[in-house]
Amino acid sequence: MKILVADKVHQAGIDALIAAGYDVDVKLDLSEAQLIDIIPAYDAIAVRSAVTVTRPIIEAGTNLKVIGRAGVGTDNIDKEAAADRGIEVVNTPAANVVSAAEQTFALMLACARNTCQANASMHEGRWDRAQYTGLELCGKTLGIIGFGKIGTLLAHRAKAFGMTVHAYDPYCDPDYVAQYGAILLPSLDELLQTSDVISVHLPKTPETTNMICDEQIAKMKDGVIILNVARGGICSEQALLDGLNSGKIWSVGIDVFDPEPPVDCCLAKSDRAVLTPHLGASTKEAQVRAGTQLADAIVDVLAKFS
Numbered sequence: 001m002k003i004l005v006a007d008k009v010h011q012a013g014i015d016a017l018i019a020a021g022y023d024v025d026v027k028l029d030l031s032e033a034q035l036i037d038i039i040p041a042y043d044a045i046a047v048r049s050a051v052t053v054t055r056p057i058i059e060a061g062t063n064l065k066v067i068g069r070a071g072v073g074t075d076n077i078d079k080e081a082a083a084d085r086g087i088e089v090v091n092t093p094a095a096n097v098v099s100a101a102e103q104t105f106a107l108m109l110a111c112a113r114n115t116c117q118a119n120a121s122m123h124e125g126r127w128d129r130a131q132y133t134g135l136e137l138c139g140k141t142l143g144i145i146g147f148g149k150i151g152t153l154l155a156h157r158a159k160a161f162g163m164t165v166h167a168y169d170p171y172c173d174p175d176y177v178a179q180y181g182a183i184l185l186p187s188l189d190e191l192l193q194t195s196d197v198i199s200v201h202l203p204k205t206p207e208t209t210n211m212i213c214d215e216q217i218a219k220m221k222d223g224v225i226i227l228n229v230a231r232g233g234i235c236s237e238q239a240l241l242d243g244l245n246s247g248k249i250w251s252v253g254i255d256v257f258d259p260e261p262p263v264d265c266c267l268a269k270s271d272r273a274v275l276t277p278h279l280g281a282s283t284k285e286a287q288v289r290a291g292t293q294l295a296d297a298i299v300d301v302l303a304k305f306s
């Protein structure tokens with residue numbers, strides 16, 4: 001059987017697929033038309049977040065049995081089209097979570113302490129100590145929207161920094177959230193009104209798209225920090241920029257964009273925006289885990305056909 005690796009999946013995962021006896025082709029940066037052209041030859045396709053597996057690709061995949069996604073989110077795969085054709089979609093839900101939580105924490109600290117702006121000023125030969133007075137995280141309240149695996153890991157780290165942790169997640173109960181030292185709030189509004197730092201950890205769905213807009217920002221405390229290491233478009237980039245320009249928002253830390261790569265990202269106009277190019281899962285450790293776990297999941301599906 002043949003497997004197409006169409007995105008930057010770690011070599012450890014590719015080696016595992018080859019060791020399992022599959023014929024593996026690595027073809028990166030293909031357009032949708034190119035994928036449609038070659039997909040009939042393959043039994044499986046493996047991607048990360050950079051390739052969108054659309055309905056036309058899935059419908060052209062007449063031999064396709066499984067679509068593998070190295071990572072948590074499967075929003076770049078047309079799951080309805082896959083289900084219509086009886087093709088399984090597998091992912092690696094736990095492989096990247098520590099890296100994503102650590103990236104969120106890195107952005108939180110960078111926002112609070114002006115780390116990136118101060119670094120840029122040093123590289124320009126300046127010594128602007130007074131300009132970069134920051135904020136302490138200790139004693140502040142972190143509001144986590146979406147208390148899944150990444151949310152719980154973030155809560156654990158925030159507690160170690162002496163933060164109070166609030167969570168909003170309609171799918172969790174208070175006892176579960178309390179295990180992580182956090183307090184479940186009954187409404188999003190309460191979280192918006194009480195948090196000094198707000199971080200979203202949600203999948204991208206029609207309900208979560210633009211969930212953080214002007215209206216929600218208006219309800220937040222003055223000087224709030226907003227973080228998005230989940231999916232681009234959950235926070236409106238224009239609303240964040242307006243909040244930064246008005247002084248309502250202290251800083252934002254944004255790792256994900258809509259689209260990716262961003263086209264004329266408005267946030268790049270503000271030096272209070274700390275921006276990274278979707279690095280949440282990009283650690284050596286997470287990429288090895290995602291690659292090998294994905295290989296195992298693909299092999300499990302293909303084994304049913306041999």
Ligand code: MLT
Pocket residue numbers: 048049050070071072073074096278280281282
């Ligand atoms: C994820 O959903 O786990 C990440 O977005 C994966 C990636 O960085 O490609």
